[in-house]
Every structure is written in structure tokens, then in C-alpha cells.
Amino acid sequence: MQPQPALIEELQHRLLEMGGLVETAIHDSMQALARKESETARQVVALEAVINRMEVENDSLILSLLGQPHPDPVELRFLTVAIKINHDLERMGDLAANNAQRALALMLEPPVKPLIDIPRMAQLAEMMVGQSLDAFVKRDAELARAVLANDDGVDGLRDSIYSELVRFMQEDSETVSRALSLLFVARNLERIADHATNIAEDVLFLVEGIDVRHHA
Amino acid sequence: MQPQPALIEELQHRLLEMGGLVETAIHDSMQALARKESETARQVVALEAVINRMEVENDSLILSLLGQPHPDPVELRFLTVAIKINHDLERMGDLAANNAQRALALMLEPPVKPLIDIPRMAQLAEMMVGQSLDAFVKRDAELARAVLANDDGVDGLRDSIYSELVRFMQEDSETVSRALSLLFVARNLERIADHATNIAEDVLFLVEGIDVRHHA
Numbered sequence: 344m345q346p347q348p349a350l351i352e353e354l355q356h357r358l359l360e361m362g363g364l365v366e367t368a369i370h371d372s373m374q375a376l377a378r379k380e381s382e383t384a385r386q387v388v389a390l391e392a393v394i395n396r397m398e399v400e401n402d403s404l405i406l407s408l409l410g411q412p413h414p415d416p417v418e419l420r421f422l423t424v425a426i427k428i429n430h431d432l433e434r435m436g437d438l439a440a441n442n443a444q445r446a447l448a449l450m451l452e453p454p455v456k457p458l459i460d461i462p463r464m465a466q467l468a469e470m471m472v473g474q475s476l477d478a479f480v481k482r483d484a485e486l487a488r489a490v491l492a493n494d495d496g497v498d499g500l501r502d503s504i505y506s507e508l509v510r511f512m513q514e515d516s517e518t519v520s521r522a523l524s525l526l527f528v529a530r531n532l533e534r535i536a537d538h539a540t541n542i543a544e545d546v547l548f549l550v551e552g553i554d555v556r557h558h559a
Numbered sequence: 560m561q562p563q564p565a566l567i568e569e570l571q572h573r574l575l576e577m578g579g580l581v582e583t584a585i586h587d588s589m590q591a592l593a594r595k596e597s598e599t600a601r602q603v604v605a606l607e608a609v610i611n612r613m614e615v616e617n618d619s620l621i622l623s624l625l626g627q628p629h630p631d632p633v634e635l636r637f638l639t640v641a642i643k644i645n646h647d648l649e650r651m652g653d654l655a656a657n658n659a660q661r662a663l664a665l666m667l668e669p670p671v672k673p674l675i676d677i678p679r680m681a682q683l684a685e686m687m688v689g690q691s692l693d694a695f696v697k698r699d700a701e702l703a704r705a706v707l708a709n710d711d712g713v714d715g716l717r718d719s720i721y722s723e724l725v726r727f728m729q730e731d732s733e734t735v736s737r738a739l740s741l742l743f744v745a746r747n748l749e750r751i752a753d754h755a756t757n758i759a760e761d762v763l764f765l766v767e768g769i770d771v772r773h774h775a
Binding site for chain 1: 608611614615618619621625626628632635636638639642643646725728729730732735736739742746770772773
């Protein structure tokens with residue numbers, strides 16, 4: 344008996360649903376930071392628990408699907424890729440929740456500076472998550488490669504955010520603790536983008552059967 | 560035909576070998592930092608490429624093993640756990656190499672302070688990696704739980720390292736950039752310990768069939 348296509352479809356549907364929650368978490372954590380919305384930040388923290396639960400449930404579904412014979416190598420690749428995507432999404436949920444918690448702490452403090460590059464970085468990271476999942480559903484190698492290309496934009500933003508915040512810390516010791524929090528927010532966004540890149544690499548493996556990791 | 564036990568054994572052997580390289584990378588990156596040994600740091604960076612290659616090869620071996628029928632649910636769990644451990648080890652290699660690169664950059668600068676807590680944190684993280692892999696080979700749930708308990712020690716060290724370095728940055732703006740580098744070294748060690756924790760959780764799932772994630 345082959346794995347039931349309905350279960351494979353359910354798994355894909357669940358991963359997409361989880362991805363939608365992750366995109367919401369990234370978006371809302373940034374809104375909480377930019378507009379000092381404590382209720383929004385708390386919602387992101389609550390969302391993380393939902394995402395965590397989905398990860399555990401999905402892993403269990405994948406394990407049961409793997410227990411059946413897989414005459415189709417593409418289907419088998421799909422399931423191993425699903426294990427990785429499931430984990431990447433959970434990690435992103437965790438990083439977005441961490442940013443929401445930093446937003447909560449920063450709400451009590453005066454702003455270091457107007458936020459410009461950090462929201463741009465968040466927007467780019469969120470777009471990469473959406474694109475990588477879109478590429479996964481459509482088995483679209485070209486779109487997956489577009490995600491890989493976008494990662495350079497994220498790294499460029501990170502570099503300029505870092506140098507600016509370090510300058511603030513050097514010039515006014517009062518800002519050290521707050522600037523450091525923003526620096527960690529940027530670091531978390533960079534890691535979210537890295538996880539989207541992982542998903543895009545997995546899609547390329549799924550579609551083309553080639554492992555592009557570590558060839559950047 | 561069942562997966563050949565010889566191949567399963569080879570996979571376990573390869574993961575252990577990879578874990579040994581990761582422990583070396585953690586240890587040597589810290590030695591490079593503490594003793595300003597640039598050659599040691601460069602060796603760690605080179606080691607990362609070896610670890611990356613092993614990840615790709617192991618994934619390919621796991622995929623071929625998964626392609627065979629798995630009447631034994633424990634064997635199937637072993638293979639899905641192997642996918643995760645393989646990835647956690649690769650991540651640790653990446654973080655150790657990042658620390659080696661920071662050690663190289665810091666060699667050109669005067670020290671911020673004598674390093675005491677960071678080497679202790681590295682030692683604890685390295686021990687957790689060794690213990691988690693030992694628990695994996697011996698299917699030892701008790702040892703896996705000991706790894707989970709050690710993670711609190713790592714978090715405690717991180718907190719004291721953070722507050723000390725932030726104080727340095729606030730009191731002497733000359734130290735900001737260097738203290739920030741040390742802060743990221745500590746952050747990387749914390750993440751290495753998190754990956755060891757992941758492995759320990761996977762071992763518990765393998766041995767006891769229960770998913771302990773997100774119940775900390």
C-alpha cells in the first residue's frame with residue numbers, strides 16, 4: 344500500500360498553514376516593536392505555542408507516512424524535506440516570539456532612533472518565507488532560486504544596521520542596552536531569512552534532486 | 560528486504576565521527592580565542608567544510624535507508640532522528656567556525672578582559688555535545704536527561720557574561736566593538752548547547768517514543 348495522497352496533501356496543507364502563522368508572527372512582532380503595541384507582542388508570544396504544537400503533530404504525521412513503502416523516490420524526498428521544513432518553521436516562530444519579547448522590553452524605554460532598516464529587513468525576511476513556501480507548493484525551482492538571491496539583501500541590511508547601532512553605542516553609553524536589543528532583533532531576522540533559505544534549498548533538492556547546500 | 564543493519568551501523572558510526580569533529584571544533588575555536596592561535600582558528604574554519612560535506616553524505620545515506628521497508632518502528636524512528644542529529648551537528652560546526660573567525664578578528668586587538676566564564680561555557684557546551692552523542696549510541700535516556708539539565712548551567716553563564724560585557728561597553732566606549740564580538744561568541748556557545756539539547760530530546764524520543772520538545 345502506497346502512502347495515501349490525501350495524507351500527503353494534508354501534510355502539505357498543514358505546513359502551509361504553519362507557514363502562514365509564522366509570517367503573521369514575523370509581521371506582528373515588527374508592528375509591536377515599531378508601534379509599541381504590547382497586546383500585539385503578547386499575541387505573537389502566544390502564537391509560538393501554537394506553532395510548536397503543530398511541529399510535534401506534523402512530525403508524528405510524517406513518521407506515520409514514512410512507515411509505509413515508498414516506491415516513488417520523489418515522494419520519499421518530499422517526506423524528508425517535510426521534516427526539515429517543519430523544523431525550520433518552528434525555529435522561525437521561536438525567533439519571531441523572541442523579537443516580540445524584545446519589543447515588550449523596549450516599550451518601556453525611549454527609542455534609540457527611528458526604525459527604518461529593521462522594518463525593511465523584516466519585510467524582506469517575511470517575503471522570503473512566503474516565497475520559499477510558495478516555491479515548495481508549486482515545486483518551483485526558479486522561485487526557490489529567487490529566495491536564495493534575496494538572502495544577500497538581508498545580509499546587506501544587517502551590515503548597515505550593525506554599524507549604525509555600534510556607532511550609537513560608542514557615542515552614547517546610555518544607548519548600549521537598548522541598541523543591543525535592536526541588534527539582537529536584527530540578528531533574529533537574519534536567522535529567519537537563513538531558515539527561508541534552507542527551505543528554498545530543500546525545494547531545489549525536492550524538484551531537481553540536487554543538494555545545493557554549502558555551495559554558496 | 561529490511562534496511563541492512565550494517566548500513567544503520569555505518570550511519571551511526573558516521574554521526575559519531577562527525578560529532579567528534581564538532582567537539583574538536585568547539586574546543587579548538589576556544590583555544591584559538593584564549594591563546595590567540597591564528598593557525599588553530601584557521602584549522603577550525605577548514606574543519607567546517609569537512610563537517611558540511613559529511614552532512615550532505617549522511618543525508619544521502621539516510622534517504623537510501625528510508626527507501627527500504629521499515630517493519631520495525633524503532634528503526635524508522637532512528638532514521639528520522641538521524642536526519643535531525645545530522646543537521647544539529649552541521650549547525651554546531653558552523654557556530655564553532657564563526658567563533659574561530661571572531662577569534663581571528665580579536666587577535667589583532669587588545670583583550671577586553673581575562674576570559675574566564677566564556678571558556679567555562681565552551682567546556683560545558685562541549686561536554687553536552689559529547690554526552691548527547693553518548694546517550695544516542697547507548698540509547699541512554701538518563702544521560703539524555705542529564706544533558707537537558709546542563710542547559711540551565713549554560714544559560715546562567717550566558718547571563719553573567721552578558722551583564723559583565725554590557726557593563727564594559729557602558730563604562731568604556733573603546734571596548735564596544737570587541738565586547739560585542741565576545742558577546743556573539745557567548746551567543747554562539749549558547750546555541751551550540753541548544754543543539755546538544757535538541758539531540759538529547761531526540762534520544763528520548765528514540766528510546767522512549769515520547770516527544771519531550773516544548774515542555775521545558
